[in-house]
Amino acid sequence: MGVVPLDEARRRAEGDNLDLLLISNTTTPPVCKIVDFGQYKYQQQKKDKLAKKNVKGQVVKEVKLSPRISDHDYLVRLNRGIKFLGKGYKVKLTVYFKGRLMTRQELGVAVLDRFIKEIAEHGTKMGDTLRGHRSIYTMINPK
Numbered sequence: 001m002g003v004v005p006l007d008e009a010r011r012r013a014e015g016d017n018l019d020l021l022l023i024s025n026t027t028t029p030p031v032c033k034i035v036d037f038g039q040y041k042y043q044q045q046k047k048d049k050l051a052k053k054n055v056k057g058q059v060v061k062e063v064k065l066s067p068r069i070s071d072h073d074y075l076v077r078l079n080r081g082i083k084f085l086g087k088g089y090k091v092k093l094t095v096y097f098k099g100r101l102m103t104r105q106e107l108g109v110a111v112l113d114r115f116i117k118e119i120a121e122h123g124t125k126m127g128d129t130l131r132g133h134r135s136i137y138t139m140i141n142p143k
Contacts, residue, residue, distance in 0.1 A: 018035060019037040020034055021033045060092050061091050061092070063077050065094065065115065067108040067111055077115075089142065092140075093137060093138050093139075095112050095137070096134060096135050123140040124140065125140055125141075
């Protein structure tokens with residue numbers, strides 16, 4: 001409609017049984033729109049819902065190891081970790097201890113350090129290595 005005085009804009013909106021919606025008050029002159037406010041609100045909710053649906057949250061994938069893991073199983077988990085990091089996921093690397101292995105935690109730390117060194121070109125270690133009840137774990141961020 002172009003630049004219209006405020007009174008005339010209100011009259012046009014009331015004549016069509018619509019509402020005068022302020023779009024931007026920082027410009028000179030302020031920008032307004034004549035709309036059905038209920039329909040406008042409904043369209044905004046649909047846009048917000050669609051935008052929320054398309055937002056991808058941070059995904060954390062877990063790779064579980066054992067202190068006495070065989071070489072083949074280790075390579076499978078290493079490749080899986082590289083694949084996860086390549087997709088942009090964070091990886092939680094966990095070493096579980098069963099039974100008497102709790103007394104040999106240095107074996108688990110060695111496996112964890114080896115894994116981190118071999119995956120260094122795909123991701124970086126985030127924070128410190130934490131100890132749980134029967135596990136040691138750390139997080140790896142993709143590069």
